Amino acid sequence: LLSSLSDPEGDDKGPEGRYEYPTDISFKNQMDLLGVELRQIGASLSLNMRIKDLTDTWGPQNGFDHVTFQIFIDDPHKTGSTVLPFLNATMPAGLDWDYFIFANGWSIVAYSAEGSGPKSFGTAISPTPLVQTNKMESEVVLRIPGETIGRPESLNGFKVYITTWDFDGIEAVYRDIYPEPKSYHFGGGSKEDPYIMDDILLKIGESD
Numbered sequence: 001l002l003s004s005l006s007d008p009e010g011d012d013k014g015p016e017g018r019y020e021y022p023t024d025i026s027f028k029n030q031m032d033l034l035g036v037e038l039r040q041i042g043a044s045l046s047l048n049m050r051i052k053d054l055t056d057t058w059g060p061q062n063g064f065d066h067v068t069f070q071i072f073i074d075d076p077h078k079t080g081s082t083v084l085p086f087l088n089a090t091m092p093a094g095l096d097w098d099y100f101i102f103a104n105g106w107s108i109v110a111y112s113a114e115g116s117g118p119k120s121f122g123t124a125i126s127p128t129p130l131v132q133t134n135k136m137e138s139e140v141v142l143r144i145p146g147e148t149i150g151r152p153e154s155l156n157g158f159k160v161y162i163t164t165w166d167f168d169g170i171e172a173v174y175r176d177i178y179p180e181p182k183s184y185h186f187g188g189g190s191k192e193d194p195y196i197m198d199d200i201l202l203k204i205g206e207s208d
Contacts, residue, residue, distance in 0.1 A: 002045075002155060003202045006035040009052060012164070012198040013188075015089075019177065019197060020187035022166075028053035030067040031164040031197035034138075038160060038202055043146035045155075047071065049162065054138040060105025063133035064140050068104040068167045068174070071142070072097035073149055076157035080113035085121045086174055087163065089194035092201055095159055099149050101129055103142060104167050110148050156205035163199040 012032035013019050021027045032052035039046040049069060058065045072084065072091060080098035082090045091097055100111045100122060108128050109121075116122030130143040152158070166175045168184065174195050181187025186197075 002038045002040055002204045003160075004035070004037040005200055005202055007033045007198065007200045009034055012052070015194050015196060018188040020181045022175065022184050022186060023181050024183045026055070026057045027066055028055060030055055030065070031166065033162065033164060033198045033200050036160075036162060036200050036202055038204070040155065041143075043151065045142075045144040045146070045149075047142040047144060047160070049140045049142075051138050051140065051164075054133060054135055054140070056105070056133075058105070062103075062105045062108070062131045063135075065105040066166055068102065068165050069140065069142075070163045070165070071101040071103065072161040072163075073099040073101075074159040074161070075099070075150070075152065076159075077152075081116045081122070083116065083118055084163070085116055086119065087165070087195040088118075088192060089163075089196055091161060095161065097161070099125070101142065101144065101148075103129070103131060103140070104169075106169060108142070158204045160202040160204070161199065162202070163196045165195045165197055 029052035034050045037048040074095045075098045078098045080096040082096045102109045110125050111122035114123045127145045176191050177186035177189040
């Protein structure tokens with residue numbers, strides 16, 4: 001076990017606590033992070049993310065829907081990006097990201113910070129993580145190969161910043177947000193606000 005952290009239930013309301021879920025009945029509290037564990041298994045990492053409601057209403061091949069996980073990994077020995085692509089947000093103070101994993105019910109993609117920006121995910125890298133779900137525990141588990149994050153000799157000092165939101169698979173964009181929620185759009189903000197429903201920051205080899 002490299003790091004573990006719990007997160008309060010019911011704080012899936014955005015950075016300022018005013019966001020509302022879309023009104024369609026298929027939305028529960030899929031974006032509410034309850035806890036994260038990061039383990040090292042050989043040369044790979046196992047990232048276990050527990051959420052309030054794990055659903056598969058739309059038959060996603062990865063076993064979960066109505067939540068995307070944005071996983072930003074900060075290698076303390078590298079200088080990456082502070083901007084979180086397409087999320088109208090930046091990394092927590094003092095951090096930058098070098099590797100980014102985008103995970104939803106239909107696709108898992110990994111990127112490096114090279115070429116990233118407000119409207120660019122960065123440079124696609126491989127191998128991409130594997131995913132499985134544990135419905136009994138409402139967990140989404142990512143197995144991240146060491147090669148994906150450059151096979152570091154030590155993970156001491158690494159940070160892992162995780163955010164949740166949702167993705168419109170038809171339009172292939174993050175769901176936008178309006179002052180009032182709609183069937184498939186968030187409420188309580190504007191399109192310029194951060195696309196972050198809940199978040200959690202893991203620190204390896206340091207006290208949380």
